[in-house]
Structures are given as C-alpha cells and as structure tokens.
Amino acid sequence: MPAVTETRETVEKLAKSSYEWGFETDIEMDIAPKGLNEDTVRLISEHKREPEWMLEWRLKAFRMWLEMKEPEWAKVSHPPIDYQDAHYFAQPKKKPGPKSLDEVDPELLKTYAKLGIPLHEQALLAGVEGAEDQKRLPVAVDAVFDSVSVATTFRKTLEEAGVIFCPISDAIREHPDLVKQYLGSVVPAADNFFAALNSAVFTDGSFVFVPKGVRCPMELSTYFRINARNTGQFERTLIIVEDGASVSYLEGCTAPQRDENQLHAAVVELIAMDDASIKYSTVQNWYPGDDEGRGGIYNFVTKRGACRGARSKISWTQVETGSAITWKYPSCVLAGEGSVGEFYSVAVTNNHQQADTGTKMIHLAPNTRSTIIAKTISAGRSDSTYRGLVRMQPKARNARNFTQCDSLLIGDQCGAHTVPYIESRNMTARIEHEATTSKISEDQLFYCRSRGLSEEDAVGLIVNGFCREVLKELPMEFAVEAQKLLQVSLEGSVG
Amino acid sequence: MNDFLKIQGLEARIDADGTPKEILKGIDLEIPKGEIHAIMGPNGSGKSTLSYVLSGRDDYEVTGGSATFKGQDLLALDPEERAALGVFLAFQSPVELPGVNNANFLRxxxxxxxxxxxxDELDAVAFLKAVRAETKxxxxxxEMLKRAVNVGFSGGEKKRNEVLQMRLLQPSFAILDETDSGxxxxxxxxVADGVNSLRGPDFSALVITHHQRLLDYIVPDRVHVMAKGKIIFSGGPEVAKTLEKQGYTQFLEAAA
Known part of the structure; x- marks a missing residue:
C-alpha cells in the first residue's frame, strides 16, 4: 500500500520538527485593533466595501450576540475566552498582480510549498497574470489566506458553466440578491453564540452558486490558513445548488504553530433544491497545541445543510485530527420529500486534545433517509465525544436512519464517549443505532510486525482499516492526505 | 557445524495475573539449513510459547539461554527485524484486522x-501476478484478497491465508503452529503441498502439531517430543508413528 510508504516519509519528516506545518508567514498586513464593539463591526464592513444592508445585518447579529451566553453543555473544558483580547480583522496589503512567480512574495510561495501545493496552482493562487490559461488541474482553489481570498482560480471555466465560486465578500457586492435571500437562512444569527459572533464579524469565506441542471465541472477546494498572531478566524461559507445540479466542495487546512489560543468560529450553510446534491468534505489539521495541550486552536464551528428540495442530498465527510478543542456538528435538515442526509466522520484526538463532535439529522418530510458513520480514535490523554441527534418529526412518514459509532482506544489514559439523542414523533419512522468500542490489541500489532511491518506502519494500517468506511467517501486526493494525517496524528501513541 | 538455528538452554516465563509462570525450562534445539523438524507434545507443554518467543512476541520474558539465527542473536531483534531476516510464524489462531484489505496487507x-x-519493491502489477499464482x-x-484480513474467514481459509503469506514472504525459516488444526x-x-514445494537447501521449518496425520504429508527430518517446557526425546520420522499408536506416556515415563 503506497500510502504507508508515504506515511513513513511524513512521519520521518515530522520526527525532525514536531509540527512541520507550524510556520508563520511574514507578510505585510493591515490589522484592526484588538477588541470587539460596534465600531469593529463597522470597520470590517467598511473595509469590505459592503452595502448598507450588510452592515445592518451584522450589527443586528452583534446585538444578539451581546445578549447570548457561551454554551457550556459540550464535554470540553478550557480557560474562559476573552473576546476583547483578539483582533477581528487582518488583511494582507494588496499590490498590483505580479507578472510571474518571480515577482510573487517569496514568503507566500514558501508557505504554499510547505503545504505541498503544486507550482502551477501556486501561480494561480498568487494571482500571476495569464496563469489561468494553462488549465491543467480539475480543481479550483479559493485560497483564504489570512481571512482574505488572495486569489480565486479557474473562475473563467466555472463562469462558462454558470457556476459562481468566489469570496463571499465579492458575492455580497456582486450577487446581493442571492446573498440576501440565502445568508442566514440555514444558520440564523440567533442560532447559537458562535453563529451570532460569526455573523457579526465574519471577514471572508466562500460563496458557491450552481444553477439548475449544472453538474459543477470540477471539485471546489478551499485552503484555510490562519496566519496572523492573535487573529480570530471567522469564515462564512454559503453554497446554493439549484434543481438537478450538483457540486463537490473540499475544505482543508493546516495552521501555523503559535503560543496563544486561537478562536475559530466558522459558519457553513448549504442549500440543496429538488434533486440537487452537495458533497462537502473536510480534512482539518489545525495546530492541536503542544504535548501538554498549550497553544492549540479552538474550533467552534456551525455547519448545517438544508435539503429543501425533493430527493435532494447533502453529504458531509470529515477527517478531524487537529485543534486543541473541536466543537462541531455538521447537520442536515431534511425538509424535501425523499431527501437524503449523510455524515461520515473520523475524529482523532491525541495528547490533551478534546473533541465533542457529531451530527444532527432532522427529518421533517416523508421518506427521508439519513446515514451516520462516526469513527472516533482516542490516544494519549485525549478525550473524545460523539454527540448525535436524530429527530423524526410528525410528518416524517417512513423516514429511516442508520447510525454507527465506533470508538478505537489507543493506550489506557484516553476517553471515548458516545451520546446519542434519538427523538421519534412518527410511528412509521425507523431508527437504528450501533455502537462499538475497541482497542488496538497486542495480538493485532504482533501479527503485523511478525509480517515485517514496523510498529508505526502497523498502527497506521489498523487505524486506516478502522476508518475505511469513512475514508472511501473522500475525494481521491483528500483520501491520501487523510491517511497520512491519521498516522502522523497518532505518532508515538503506542509503546 | 550448524550456524543456522541454534537454541540453547532457552528459558521463558509469562506474567500470569501478577505471578510469573515458567513455561520454557531449558530448550535445546538445533535445526540445520534445509531441514524440517517437527515438535509434538501434549497441551500445555510450551510448544506455542516456543514459537512466540522465537518470533519475538514481548509478552514473554526470556530468563535464560540463547537463540541464534544465521549467526545473529535472535532474541535481541524486534519481530519485524526477525521477519526481514527470514523468520516466519504461521499462527495457530490468526487475528482479524477489520477494514484492512487483505491484498493491501499482503503487499x-x-x-x-x-x-x-x-x-526492489513490487509494484501493483508485479504483486498481483505473484499473488494470483499463489492463490491458484x-x-x-x-475474492479472499478483497476481504478484510481474516475477517469472516473460516478456520480453513485462515490457515490457507497464513500459508499464502508464508509463500509470498519467502522465509528461510518457517514455524507452523498447528497449521493442520481445523x-x-x-x-x-x-497446505502441505504449499510447504513441501518450498523445501530445498535454503528452507527450514519447525512444524508444531498434535497429529501424525500432517506428518504423513510433510515428512520431517527429525521429530522432537516436548513436555513440561523441555524437549524430552528426539528421533527420526518414525517417532511420530510411535506416538500416534502409543501416546505420550512412555516418553513421559522415560524422561521422568
């Protein structure tokens, strides 16, 4: 299996530096002063050259946020967050577009290289003029570089197909009707504390619109990077797929090492109309903190998809290996008759990481179906909780859900918890829940090693086997990366 | 002089709920290059323990003696180093690896x-060719290549899968721990044909079994009788037949 070889190389590289992707790019930046008040919100809106209605929307959300309390029900613990002790806006200083890669800020190129972005794609990302004509890769990348999209690529190809894929701040100016209609329609500002905060201060994110009958001609991907000291990251993503259309969106991220906690509170909204399908994949590898858990990222995310049309389908796939604390429940609201929601998740925690993650499947309409496959791997002194809600509303005739939660423990100081919430208000609905907890056994390790595999490779093989049902849902290029991440995240956790 | 496999005074114990339990109590055994030896003995005599200690399982503590293989201190090596050196253990009860594709595992x-x-490593095509020849x-x-390693395999399928691994890994010394059971x-x-066709000047094996039956098909050069952590008798292939007819009693009495 070639991935094992690659994994070995990755592990070797990591042995040299404890967190290879823990680097910080030194680029000229505009930074707003620390603190959060109405002036901060106004400043962000002004910087983004937003119309008045958008500013009003933000201010309304901000006022709601002031009235709300941070949720405490998740099984995570952290020191209180001082929301006034953070910057809410940082923007790289813009220069005219470079003529070739030679003119691009070398620091930026170094960052791309460390992330393993191919050269051609680097040119596109850095906004080199003419780079878009040599289209080779069927992947469009909208790089969210420190809260601002440095470049959007393959826009032309997508435009020809009628697909809009751009930074959300562009969409607010260029497609105000769409944004007004859909923004906050799946995750209203009042939904929760972090969603309200995001609504008030989100600085960027992606906007995708796929019109009727169009199959998006390429995978859409976004690289999120958090790159300025003490800058909170508030992304906002809105994906709208019309009747019979489909899109596959990839989101991946690695983050620089740092010594202060960083709050990340993104909001992702998906809308699928009749017969539409959305596949949203995430590989998340944010800095988890040092071995003692200091300095890692707090990842408090609200992701929700609305299957509004009949027979529509939304599928979430996530591989979560990073962050000090993860608080994340990608959900599906199945409002269209016969619509389908899927959630495939691998969550790995090591050292002192904490994860409270899962999904919600809200069945509103008849014949709706949902599938939940959640794999949790805990190692070191970490603690991981699967929290999932399946709700069958009175009209959800013949709705079906299948849930499978498997936990794998490595070592004897970690914890895994499964908290299913099941609510059925319709007698014809069927809900199945299976859960297992297992350990990597000495027998399995010895068996693999007696066949010539090193202990690390053996763990990698067993863990990847454990996660296979989820990994096979990922697009190919992500699957390989995800396999590497799994092994790297568990490095040194055995023996 | 034999510089292939040489075991001298090997003693090992296992931690049984806090109290150490002596299992191997001074094993002396030499297997020259190219020979197949069999070990027979009653349950609990330490046969499987010997196979685990030789292949490097760390639940066992070696408390005395030595084992050298091709001139190297076998006991100082990790299991994967022993595998690279040519040691192979066909397990009595192969473990399941859920989700791990058998072909991927083999490759x-x-x-x-x-x-x-x-x-050189085998690429996917060369590997598939090699593995197809062996499965045939x-x-x-x-279809067994597409399934998860040993998951849902019948007893016989598991044993065949062990022999498949052995043939692909091309060991110079194989230990077959009750491969005939089931x-x-x-x-x-x-299975016997799979082992016999490896027979040659560069292949040795230690066949652990309860039954004479297997030794009708894999005819050993030597047969050792093991009891209570020691080898109490060694002889030619005829020993297996005597055991089949008369049981272990006479050997145990002679050793007492």
Missing amino acids: TAVNAVRRARGE RLSMSD LDIDALRI
Missing part, C-alpha cells in the same frame, strides 16, 4: 520485507 508486508532485505496453487478464490483432508493436502 505492504511483502514490500516491507523486501525493503529490509535490500530488494492454494485453491483460494481471488483443516479437512483436501485442505491439509493443499
């Missing part, structure tokens, strides 16, 4: 061992 193992031996020989369906007569013949 990963083969290439790990090839790398360690300084050989062992009358295994290709096999019907046809499967037994196929």
Whole structure:
C-alpha cells in the first residue's frame, strides 16, 4: 500500500520538527485593533466595501450576540475566552498582480510549498497574470489566506458553466440578491453564540452558486490558513445548488504553530433544491497545541445543510485530527420529500486534545433517509465525544436512519464517549443505532510486525482499516492526505 | 557445524495475573539449513510459547539461554527485524484486522520485507501476478484478497491465508503452529503441498502439531517430543508413528 510508504516519509519528516506545518508567514498586513464593539463591526464592513444592508445585518447579529451566553453543555473544558483580547480583522496589503512567480512574495510561495501545493496552482493562487490559461488541474482553489481570498482560480471555466465560486465578500457586492435571500437562512444569527459572533464579524469565506441542471465541472477546494498572531478566524461559507445540479466542495487546512489560543468560529450553510446534491468534505489539521495541550486552536464551528428540495442530498465527510478543542456538528435538515442526509466522520484526538463532535439529522418530510458513520480514535490523554441527534418529526412518514459509532482506544489514559439523542414523533419512522468500542490489541500489532511491518506502519494500517468506511467517501486526493494525517496524528501513541 | 538455528538452554516465563509462570525450562534445539523438524507434545507443554518467543512476541520474558539465527542473536531483534531476516510464524489462531484489505496487507508486508532485505519493491502489477499464482496453487478464490484480513474467514481459509503469506514472504525459516488444526483432508493436502514445494537447501521449518496425520504429508527430518517446557526425546520420522499408536506416556515415563 503506497500510502504507508508515504506515511513513513511524513512521519520521518515530522520526527525532525514536531509540527512541520507550524510556520508563520511574514507578510505585510493591515490589522484592526484588538477588541470587539460596534465600531469593529463597522470597520470590517467598511473595509469590505459592503452595502448598507450588510452592515445592518451584522450589527443586528452583534446585538444578539451581546445578549447570548457561551454554551457550556459540550464535554470540553478550557480557560474562559476573552473576546476583547483578539483582533477581528487582518488583511494582507494588496499590490498590483505580479507578472510571474518571480515577482510573487517569496514568503507566500514558501508557505504554499510547505503545504505541498503544486507550482502551477501556486501561480494561480498568487494571482500571476495569464496563469489561468494553462488549465491543467480539475480543481479550483479559493485560497483564504489570512481571512482574505488572495486569489480565486479557474473562475473563467466555472463562469462558462454558470457556476459562481468566489469570496463571499465579492458575492455580497456582486450577487446581493442571492446573498440576501440565502445568508442566514440555514444558520440564523440567533442560532447559537458562535453563529451570532460569526455573523457579526465574519471577514471572508466562500460563496458557491450552481444553477439548475449544472453538474459543477470540477471539485471546489478551499485552503484555510490562519496566519496572523492573535487573529480570530471567522469564515462564512454559503453554497446554493439549484434543481438537478450538483457540486463537490473540499475544505482543508493546516495552521501555523503559535503560543496563544486561537478562536475559530466558522459558519457553513448549504442549500440543496429538488434533486440537487452537495458533497462537502473536510480534512482539518489545525495546530492541536503542544504535548501538554498549550497553544492549540479552538474550533467552534456551525455547519448545517438544508435539503429543501425533493430527493435532494447533502453529504458531509470529515477527517478531524487537529485543534486543541473541536466543537462541531455538521447537520442536515431534511425538509424535501425523499431527501437524503449523510455524515461520515473520523475524529482523532491525541495528547490533551478534546473533541465533542457529531451530527444532527432532522427529518421533517416523508421518506427521508439519513446515514451516520462516526469513527472516533482516542490516544494519549485525549478525550473524545460523539454527540448525535436524530429527530423524526410528525410528518416524517417512513423516514429511516442508520447510525454507527465506533470508538478505537489507543493506550489506557484516553476517553471515548458516545451520546446519542434519538427523538421519534412518527410511528412509521425507523431508527437504528450501533455502537462499538475497541482497542488496538497486542495480538493485532504482533501479527503485523511478525509480517515485517514496523510498529508505526502497523498502527497506521489498523487505524486506516478502522476508518475505511469513512475514508472511501473522500475525494481521491483528500483520501491520501487523510491517511497520512491519521498516522502522523497518532505518532508515538503506542509503546 | 550448524550456524543456522541454534537454541540453547532457552528459558521463558509469562506474567500470569501478577505471578510469573515458567513455561520454557531449558530448550535445546538445533535445526540445520534445509531441514524440517517437527515438535509434538501434549497441551500445555510450551510448544506455542516456543514459537512466540522465537518470533519475538514481548509478552514473554526470556530468563535464560540463547537463540541464534544465521549467526545473529535472535532474541535481541524486534519481530519485524526477525521477519526481514527470514523468520516466519504461521499462527495457530490468526487475528482479524477489520477494514484492512487483505491484498493491501499482503503487499505492504511483502514490500516491507523486501525493503529490509535490500530488494526492489513490487509494484501493483508485479504483486498481483505473484499473488494470483499463489492463490491458484492454494485453491483460494481471488475474492479472499478483497476481504478484510481474516475477517469472516473460516478456520480453513485462515490457515490457507497464513500459508499464502508464508509463500509470498519467502522465509528461510518457517514455524507452523498447528497449521493442520481445523483443516479437512483436501485442505491439509493443499497446505502441505504449499510447504513441501518450498523445501530445498535454503528452507527450514519447525512444524508444531498434535497429529501424525500432517506428518504423513510433510515428512520431517527429525521429530522432537516436548513436555513440561523441555524437549524430552528426539528421533527420526518414525517417532511420530510411535506416538500416534502409543501416546505420550512412555516418553513421559522415560524422561521422568
């Protein structure tokens, strides 16, 4: 299996530096002063050259946020967050577009290289003029570089197909009707504390619109990077797929090492109309903190998809290996008759990481179906909780859900918890829940090693086997990366 | 002089709920290059423990004696280093690896061992060709390659899968721990053929079994009788037949 070889190389590289992707790019930046008040919100809106209605929307959300309390029900613990002790806006200083890669800020190129972005794609990302004509890769990348999209690529190809894929701040100016209609329609500002905060201060994110009958001609991907000291990251993503259309969106991220906690509170909204399908994949590898858990990222995310049309389908796939604390429940609201929601998740925690993650499947309409496959791997002194809600509303005739939660423990100081919430208000609905907890056994390790595999490779093989049902849902290029991440995240956790 | 496998005064114990339990109490055994030896003995005599200690399982504590293989201190090596050196253990009860594709597992193992031996790795095509030839020989369906390692395999399928691994890893010394248990007569013949066709000047094996039956098909050069952590008698292939007829009693009495 070639991935094992690659994994070995990755592990070797990591042995040299404890967190290879823990680097910080030194680029000229505009930074707003620390603190959060109405002036901060106004400043962000002004910087983004937003119309008045958008500013009003933000201010309304901000006022709601002031009235709300941070949720405490998740099984995570952290020191209180001082929301006034953070910057809410940082923007790289813009220069005219470079003529070739030679003119691009070398620091930026170094960052791309460390992330393993191919050269051609680097040119596109850095906004080199003419780079878009040599289209080779069927992947469009909208790089969210420190809260601002440095470049959007393959826009032309997508435009020809009628697909809009751009930074959300562009969409607010260029497609105000769409944004007004859909923004906050799946995750209203009042939904929760972090969603309200995001609504008030989100600085960027992606906007995708796929019109009727169009199959998006390429995978859409976004690289999120958090790159300025003490800058909170508030992304906002809105994906709208019309009747019979489909899109596959990839989101991946690695983050620089740092010594202060960083709050990340993104909001992702998906809308699928009749017969539409959305596949949203995430590989998340944010800095988890040092071995003692200091300095890692707090990842408090609200992701929700609305299957509004009949027979529509939304599928979430996530591989979560990073962050000090993860608080994340990608959900599906199945409002269209016969619509389908899927959630495939691998969550790995090591050292002192904490994860409270899962999904919600809200069945509103008849014949709706949902599938939940959640794999949790805990190692070191970490603690991981699967929290999932399946709700069958009175009209959800013949709705079906299948849930499978498997936990794998490595070592004897970690914890895994499964908290299913099941609510059925319709007698014809069927809900199945299976859960297992297992350990990597000495027998399995010895068996693999007696066949010539090193202990690390053996763990990698067993863990990847454990996660296979989820990994096979990922697009190919992500699957390989995800396999590497799994092994790297568990490095040194055995023996 | 034998510089292949040499075991002298080997003693080992296991931690049984806090109290150490002596299992091997001074094993002396030499297997020259190219020979197949069999070990027979009653349950609890330490046969499986010997196979685990030789292949490197760390639940056992070696408390005395030595084992050298090709001139190297075998006991100082990790299990994967022993595999690279040519040691192979066919397990009595092979473990299941859920979700791990059998073909992937085999290829990963083969290439790990090839790398360690300084050989070129097999690409997907070359590997598939090699593995297909072996599955055919062992009358295994290709479908078994697509399943997860040992998951849902019948007893016979698991044993064949062990022999498949052995043939692909090309060991110079194989330990077969009750590979005949759970096999019907046809499967037994196929498995024995898989071992016999490796026989040659560069292949040695230690066959652990309860039954004479297997030794009708894999005829050993020497047969050792093991009891209470020691080898109490060694002889030619005829010993197996005597045991089958008369049981262990006379050997145990003679040793007492």
